[in-house]
């Protein structure tokens with residue numbers, strides 16, 4: 432089997448992730464920060480270690496500014512719904528995932544003004560297109576770091592600089608880049624950074640989070656939920672300090688034990704090693720697909736400017752049929768359709784049918800990529816001959 436659906440959820444994970452989760456289940460198991468006994472203290476220590484590793488990866492000085500959530504979607508909702516008020520203006524790009532678009536559309540119905548900066552048909556953004564949309568009431572710029580459809584990397588630090596110059600908060604959705612592309616919240620002028628734990632960070636599903644930069648006034652970022660935190664239990668109002676203000680209810684501690692181990696694995700391997708490996712495989716994949724006469728490959732065709740997500744179609748056959756046949760006849764796992772990103776597919780011209788997406792991780796090998804190309808070439812031949 433060849434797994435090329437890592438942009439949805441990565442699989443396989445480093446061995447260390449499994450070890451950390453099994454250890455938690457067998458030896459710790461308790462609720463972090465709620466009780467004073469040794470197991471509760473150990474659970475809290477594991478959680479704090481995961482915060483420290485996350486902070487190190489994204490160059491955050493204070494690990495308490497990492498807020499853990501269930502996934503990137505919850506973190507995006509926390510940031511957007513927590514900051515934006517009626518009559519505020521927000522700018523986003525035309526390559527966004529619905530986890531940004533849908534909360535924005537809902538907020539629009541509640542009186543928030545929304546502008547969408549057009550990206551190119553290859554999925555790239557000219558920072559000037561953001562700058563042109565800035566108004567007096569612009570409160571936030573939000574965009575993904577890389578598209579989950581074309582893998583195209585958006586100019587985060589240039590847009591971040593523009594946001595700083597205009598004193599506007601900048602929210603980045605790193606679901607597709609966290610763990611496989613270098614991110615530094617200070618260098619990239621990011622105020623709020625969303626990460627998804629179960630993709631390139633190698634955590635299990637049910638993990639993700641929001642990093643709250645120094646420029647964000649937590650009095651102006653309302654929590655999405657309130658409740659028990661294990662701290663200040665004498666008060667019936669929510670604590671006002673990080674991360675408890677945004678982390679009510681028992682966290683997914685076993686999942687975060689796994690996420691912490693996944694991030695430590697990334698730190699040990701080195702993000703540049705991971706990026707170099709993925710670029711090499713992406714280069715082979717794009718070129719191999721382009722060499723098949725019946726395929727159309729989307730995006731910029733330049734591995735330096737994209738992640739390991741590559742979308743394509745084969746003339747004369749629907750994307751869903753390609754994906755079913757890749758699974759059934761070749762045991763290749765991919766994702767098909769609109770990838771929760773109708774705006775991105777409109778931008779690249781593949782709406783409403785969508786495309787087939789192959790997405791690489793650090794654990795894929797050159798042999799798997801060669802075999803994938805050979806299989807797609809064979810499938811294209813079969814289709815041509817009505818087989």
Ligand SMILES: Cc1ncc(COP(=O)(O)O)c(C=O)c1O
Pocket residue numbers: 438439501502503504505528530575577578579604606607626627628629639
């Ligand atoms: C760009 C982007 N943003 C957000 C998400 C949502 O991530 P999660 O599943 O962690 O909520 C995804 C998931 O595919 C994504 O690709």
